[in-house]
Amino acid sequence: MEEIIKIENVCKTYHIGESPVRALDGVSLSIRRNEYVAIMGPSGSGKSTLMNILGCLATPDNGRYTLCGDDVGHLGDDALAAVRNGRIGFVFQSFALMPRMNALDNVALPLLYAGVPRQQRLQRAREALEKVGLGDRMDHDPSELSGGQRQRVALARALVTNPSIILADEPTGNLDSATSEEIMSLFDKVNAAGNTVILVTHSEQIASHARRVICIRDGKIESDIKQ
Numbered sequence: 292m293e294e295i296i297k298i299e300n301v302c303k304t305y306h307i308g309e310s311p312v313r314a315l316d317g318v319s320l321s322i323r324r325n326e327y328v329a330i331m332g333p334s335g336s337g338k339s340t341l342m343n344i345l346g347c348l349a350t351p352d353n354g355r356y357t358l359c360g361d362d363v364g365h366l367g368d369d370a371l372a373a374v375r376n377g378r379i380g381f382v383f384q385s386f387a388l389m390p391r392m393n394a395l396d397n398v399a400l401p402l403l404y405a406g407v408p409r410q411q412r413l414q415r416a417r418e419a420l421e422k423v424g425l426g427d428r429m430d431h432d433p434s435e436l437s438g439g440q441r442q443r444v445a446l447a448r449a450l451v452t453n454p455s456i457i458l459a460d461e462p463t464g465n466l467d468s469a470t471s472e473e474i475m476s477l478f479d480k481v482n483a484a485g486n487t488v489i490l491v492t493h494s495e496q497i498a499s500h501a502r503r504v505i506c507i508r509d510g511k512i513e514s515d516i517k518q
Contacts (some may be wrong), residue, residue: 295455295487296322301339301354301364314340315351316510324455325456327482328489329498332507339460341507342491345460346379347371359455376405380449380486386441388433388448394420395429398448405452412451419447423477439470446477450486457481459490463497473502473515 303315304388313369320376322328326400332338343349344356347363350371356364375381387399395416401410422441433441442462449457457480463471468486479500482488490501498504506514 293324294321295324295359296320297355297357298344298351298364299355299357301344301351301356303337303344303349303351305340313510314345317354318507318510319354320512320515322489323483324476324486324487325485326489327479327485327500327502328505329501329504330489330491330507331493331495331498331504333515336507337510338491338507340510342458342460342489346381347375352497357409376401376452378455380454380457382442382445382449382454382459382462384435384464386438386445386465388441388444393430393432394425394436394444394447397433397444398451401448401452414449415451419451420444422450423447423509431475437470439473440464442466442470442474443477446481447473450481454486456487456489459488461491461493463492463494471497 299319301315301318305312305314315378318341330338330341340349344351350438351364354364355362358374363371389400395413398419399412399416402415417429421428423446425440425443425447428436436444463474466474475497478488492498503517505512
């Protein structure tokens, strides 16, 4: 299976006041196309920093990051934005929806940034919302949707650009147990359809959906287990 992500000896240090904090300390790993990976670890372990680097939201201080065969570890902001918009779909714990846009326009937003013509982007947004079971809620604003429905909109938005990779940061953190399982069943389907899925979670129940669990502690990989 094709290697889609490879990071080698990646380090990242943040400065909090006078004190440097080493969030990642020589991390190396590779992820193949269509893998389903959970990244776990306690608060402050470095897992969110790792997710930000994988998602091209941050760049490493040292080391190498290869994404789909391209060295992206030290690209500038504009180039990283183009990589994010074309190859990666994001799902966040807070949903990150635009409150004054309905579900359809929220999902279509990444296509607007990509310069896709209006009718085409609305059609693709409708199809993405149908995939997540929200075909009857396209005209609703986020305030008119439940938490689970908002996360479905966020997942549809992540899928609308047809990315290779879906990155999800605590995607069920604001949801009850039953709704969390509904959302995870959608992630299972997304992976089964061919997307690489990488999620950060504190929950062992959520991580059990993945086929590989990477545990981070003190900026290092503590374990990497296929299940």
